[in-house]
Amino acid sequence: MSAAPLVQRPFLEISGVSKSFGEGAARTEVLSEIDLSVPEGEFLAIVGFSGSGKTTLINLIAGLVEPDEGTIELDGRAIQGPGPDRGVVFQTYALLPWLTVMGNVQLAVDSVFANESKREREVRARRYVEMVGLGAAHWKYPSELSGGMRQRVAVARGLAMDPKILLLDEPLSALDALTRATLQSEIEQIWAADRKTVVLITNDVDEAILLADRIIPLRPGPRASLGPAFEVPLERPRDRTAVNDDPQFKKIRNEITHYLNAVSSQAARAASRRRVKKPDVKPLDLRPRSLPTAR
Amino acid sequence: MSTDSPSLRPKGVLKSRVIRTLDGLGLEIFVPAIRLATGEEPGVQIRDLIRSVGVPILSIGVFLALWGSLAASVETSIGSVPGPAQVWTEAQALVDDHYAERAKEVAFNERMEVKKQEWLAKGKTWKDRKYSGKPTYFDQIWTSLQTVFAGFLVASLIAVPIGILCGLSRTMNAAFAPLIQVFKPVSPLAWLPIVMILVSALYTSESPFFEKSFITSALTVSLCSLWPTLVNTSLGVASVDQDHLNVARVLKLPWTTRVFKIVVPSALPLIFTGLRLSLGVGWMVLIAAEMLAQNPGLGKFVWDMFQNGSSQTLAQIMVAVFTIGLIGFALDRLMVAFQRSVSFDGGATA
Numbered sequence: 001m002s003a004a005p006l007v008q009r010p011f012l013e014i015s016g017v018s019k020s021f022g023e024g025a026a027r028t029e030v031l032s033e034i035d036l037s038v039p040e041g042e043f044l045a046i047v048g049f050s051g052s053g054k055t056t057l058i059n060l061i062a063g064l065v066e067p068d069e070g071t072i073e074l075d076g077r078a079i080q081g082p083g084p085d086r087g088v089v090f091q092t093y094a095l096l097p098w099l100t101v102m103g104n105v106q107l108a109v110d111s112v113f114a115n116e117s118k119r120e121r122e123v124r125a126r127r128y129v130e131m132v133g134l135g136a137a138h139w140k141y142p143s144e145l146s147g148g149m150r151q152r153v154a155v156a157r158g159l160a161m162d163p164k165i166l167l168l169d170e171p172l173s174a175l176d177a178l179t180r181a182t183l184q185s186e187i188e189q190i191w192a193a194d195r196k197t198v199v200l201i202t203n204d205v206d207e208a209i210l211l212a213d214r215i216i217p218l219r220p221g222p223r224a225s226l227g228p229a230f231e232v233p234l235e236r237p238r239d240r241t242a243v244n245d246d247p248q249f250k251k252i253r254n255e256i257t258h259y260l261n262a263v264s265s266q267a268a269r270a271a272s273r274r275r276v277k278k279p280d281v282k283p284l285d286l287r288p289r290s291l292p293t294a295r
Numbered sequence: 296m297s298t299d300s301p302s303l304r305p306k307g308v309l310k311s312r313v314i315r316t317l318d319g320l321g322l323e324i325f326v327p328a329i330r331l332a333t334g335e336e337p338g339v340q341i342r343d344l345i346r347s348v349g350v351p352i353l354s355i356g357v358f359l360a361l362w363g364s365l366a367a368s369v370e371t372s373i374g375s376v377p378g379p380a381q382v383w384t385e386a387q388a389l390v391d392d393h394y395a396e397r398a399k400e401v402a403f404n405e406r407m408e409v410k411k412q413e414w415l416a417k418g419k420t421w422k423d424r425k426y427s428g429k430p431t432y433f434d435q436i437w438t439s440l441q442t443v444f445a446g447f448l449v450a451s452l453i454a455v456p457i458g459i460l461c462g463l464s465r466t467m468n469a470a471f472a473p474l475i476q477v478f479k480p481v482s483p484l485a486w487l488p489i490v491m492i493l494v495s496a497l498y499t500s501e502s503p504f505f506e507k508s509f510i511t512s513a514l515t516v517s518l519c520s521l522w523p524t525l526v527n528t529s530l531g532v533a534s535v536d537q538d539h540l541n542v543a544r545v546l547k548l549p550w551t552t553r554v555f556k557i558v559v560p561s562a563l564p565l566i567f568t569g570l571r572l573s574l575g576v577g578w579m580v581l582i583a584a585e586m587l588a589q590n591p592g593l594g595k596f597v598w599d600m601f602q603n604g605s606s607q608t609l610a611q612i613m614v615a616v617f618t619i620g621l622i623g624f625a626l627d628r629l630m631v632a633f634q635r636s637v638s639f640d641g642g643a644t645a
Contacts, residue, residue, distance in 0.1 A: 062545060064541055083547055084545060090542075092538050098560040099556075108546055
């Protein structure tokens with residue numbers, strides 16, 4: 001299975017979306033004139049620097065934030081507020097610390113599949129917990145899990161809602177490199193199993209190339225907008241060690257990295273041109289007189 | 296516990312369980328002793344032990360010595376101020392008095408039982424009579440504990456729901472904030488007369504299930520102790536993690552599920568902080584209320600002793616002071632244990 005996705009009816013359609021935060025003089029436009037269409041079943045990655053408005057974009061699609069201008073449609077219907085048809089895996093995982101692994105997944109299942117019997121819901125929750133490899137740890141609380149395991153619970157909860165589209169907000173950015181690599185392969189496998197539409201937000205170009213069908217860079221904010229799309233025509237499943245030597249992989253990575261570097265230095269130049277009057281203050285020396293010595 | 300046990304793991308598990316239990320009960324000062332007994336870093340543990348046990352014992356010793364040496368030199372109208380030894384004697388006397396009183400009651404009941412059989416044998420009707428001796432020191436303590444828990448329960452049942460509402464809705468918060476600010480600093484001594492008059496007017500049952508005095512004291516405790524719970528609950532509810540609320544929004548959880556599955560569990564640690572403060576306030580208020588209202592309990596005991604004006608008065612009141620302090624301390628530890636059992640973050644809540 002390979003190559004560019006077929007041109008089809010857009011599943012997620014974002015047109016002319018802008019979003020500002022703050023009031024009056026402090027008002028800054030975070031996202032400006034965003035147009036994006038995602039066909040059904042596509043794995044789309046949006047890469048950008050920290051603070052470029054990536055999370056705002058996810059929150060807009062999730063409906064947690066309302067756009068100031070423009071419309072967002074999913075499956076032909078304008079979205080109004082958040083809903084379980086758009087499963088979100090939050091950057092901070094947002095697991096409820098007083099619920100176990102099962103409890104966290106069950107909360108999602110119970111509310112989305114309220115019409116199913118208790119038994120059916122339990123089977124469903126258990127299936128997703130096992131899918132992410134936490135069957136043996138299903139009774140543990142988030143505080144007893146490692147970062148990678150917490151991330152898996154968050155993915156299981158997102159999938160258990162059986163959403164039309166899965167929104168991943170920098171899902172692996174808090175993990176160490178080795179755990180990241182493992183989870184990247186797992187996410188690809190899980191995605192390959194049911195081909196859900198996925199929007200992945202990340203700051204890691206390699207991760208985007210490994211997982212996505214298409215990559216769109218987000219030009220750094222304020223007034224962030226989307227850059228040109230880069231297709232990733234690599235064969236799946238993509239083996240992370242083999243792909244490193246693939247000339248196509250290298251080419252895409254170079255193109256995207258160059259593009260991001262170019263837009264970021266442009267933005268930096270623009271920022272330095274803006275004249276800001278610096279306040280005439282000297283910082284206080286708040287250091288303690290003598291630092292306590294460790295025992 | 297032997298230090299050369301062949302398998303280390305089970306002992307380690309047992310030890311960490313014991314340590315966690317002690318921690319949970321707020322008795323962490325014994326942790327170094329456990330560690331020392333298992334031969335873990337003796338130098339460090341001995342230093343910890345000296346600090347956590349040795350220093351408190353020393354400070355208590357210094358306090359007792361100062362008290363003992365200075366007390367005798369202060370003359371009052373009812374004799375010199377008693378030292379620790381006299382207070383200890385008086386405490387024992389109160390314990391002895393309790394057992395003597397109980398023995399009297401048993402004897403009385405036995406006599407009545409004999410009489411009852413005699414009367415019934417003669418074919419006369421018999422009416423049970425209850426022993427009407429004076430309440431002992433332990434009876435007073437028991438009454439005070441019942442009263443404080445009754446008042447605390449009423450306060451919690453009012454404060455937690457209102458606190459949740461205030462935390463959830465800014466409108467509710469704006470509605471309650473001025474009332475809370477005004478009533479919170481009011482002394483129990485100001486509430487008490489109002490409560491007494493209201494209870495007399497409104498609680499007029501023929502055969503009351505509760506004593507009037509019990510209701511008065513308990514309600515005074517409630518009025519003074521509901522504020523910390525209310526304020527902390529509303530703060531806890533208002534500061535629920537935005538990410539958790541976003542989860543609720545994405546899942547479109549109905550209002551009740553959102554409150555009971557997300558908001559309340561997340562606010563529980565602060566709710567329990569409030570409850571702990573409330574119980575502390577309640578216990579302090581209760582003694583004052585009992586004293587002023589002549590309601591049974593430790594406060595009345597103190598007042599009665601004061602009225603007695605005997606040579607033992609001061610010593611007896613000091614026994615009461617220590618009792619009140621120790622019970623207050625025990626109640627606080629109890630609440631700390633509850634607080635730890637509900638805190639999901641494993642954070643420090645001492």
